[in-house]
Amino acid sequence: MDDVARAFVPGHVTGFFTVERDEDPTRTGSTGAGVTLTDGVTVEVRPAAETTIRLNGEDVEMGAVERVLDALSVRATVEGETPLPLGAGFGVSGAMALGTALAANELFETALSENELVTVAHGAEVQAGTGLGDVVAQARGGVPIRLEPGGPHHGKLDAVPARGRIEYVSFGGLDTGEVIEGDVEHLDRPGEEALSEVVRKPTVEQVLYASRRFAREVGLLTEDVRAAIRDVSDDGGEASMAMLGDTVFALGTGLSDAGYDPEVTGIHPGGATLR
């Protein structure tokens, strides 16, 4: 056994979604669409007598990561490094879960397939209540469309073929668990309409347009995000809100053109991978 294994998982911002619950966590998930980001999470896994989880050098509690290690029947030190803020809608917990699954499988030679590892990470994230669609999107990369909810054995993905620069500004966090564990039926119609619009015309501009409509209709926009989207639109750009964070993201130079000082990344061309 090697001393360490590494994986990289892209960040992921969801633009719109619906929540689909089932008794089976691998059938639970979300439909919707979003953008995976080259700003992501690098996960290192080392064998250990007791499990420890660190993110950017600080000890953290991450139920999804613990569940992944339990599912593989291993204990490990898991260290994540990322430029992305936690709890701001970038799928950091999903990335930690999926990166842990890939790296631990390599390190401990558990010989699971990619679909099996994505299933483990997706189920762990669902059971931990920290996300519903990030893991499958991060496994695919690009601009994933979640047509049917759930892990790889039940869900169905497509994607928008697109590359390019993405900018984002994060004003703070929102509690994903609070929203997705609460009353979510009012998301269904706006989420399904947004999905239809993207399926009809799978371009990244359409994803942003459908996401803006969704964010307005479901009443999740924060004041800062609402103002930033308006500023970018006034300047002819395309921006929307990262679900679920107090975060705005834009295509190209949308935010800097509008006078913001954004972080700069890009649409990530591939999915999660061993490093």
Place this chain on the structure above:
Amino acid sequence: MDDVARAFVPGHVTGFFTVERDEDPTRTGSTGAGVTLTDGVTVEVRPAAETTIRLNGEDVEMGAVERVLDALSVRATVEGETPLPLGAGFGVSGAMALGTALAANELFETALSENELVTVAHGAEVQAGTGLGDVVAQARGGVPIRLEPGGPHHGKLDAVPARGRIEYVSFGGLDTGEVIEGDVEHLDRPGEEALSEVVRKPTVEQVLYASRRFAREVGLLTEDVRAAIRDVSDDGGEASMAMLGDTVFALGTGLSDAGYDPEVTGIHPGGATLR
């Protein structure tokens, strides 16, 4: 409309396969497994009054590429650049078809999704008789396992989570069309057994082991490839034959350790993408 759009598609060597025919080309395909390669094909597409196809600067006939452009109702100059030999089992024709689909969709703003573009390229390759499984494997990247045949709407993929160096030596070409259009029933049992072995233990070493068994059983080994596989095995390495080419590929430094002077590439971490 821009002047040019570019896509990159990884190379792909198949280790073992079965042929599955259907009246519908999007249901036709192959099961099996292989390795996608960072040595791939970069495809540039430009608008043109008449379609021209070039590979490494030379005019070529490529039925799959013509069919892709026809399906999108466009005419273009398509230029492929690759370090890979043509007709030697690296999926160059599939890469040209898929790269053309991605780049032409971008250039001509035909607004198809990734699954739709992969379907178009897969169907074109099947109808041209130049391949059955490369396109869907190249769209996924990594070490794809083709569990069920066909394009994205009908086929089913998994993958072995693996990275690492790959070496190859090509002794010449084999005519894919001649093999896959001929009597292929004798491939079924060895192909299905190899697939079971990889599903049971999805590691890249197992893919090579199952591929070697398959290549021996179906009688497709050339003398040069047989000798190279034996030399690599004698040295403790893992090698097999690229289906369908007079080509041997090996994990890590298998071929150079055995005294060969191979080309060096790696398992490609992602699938085909716009550049």
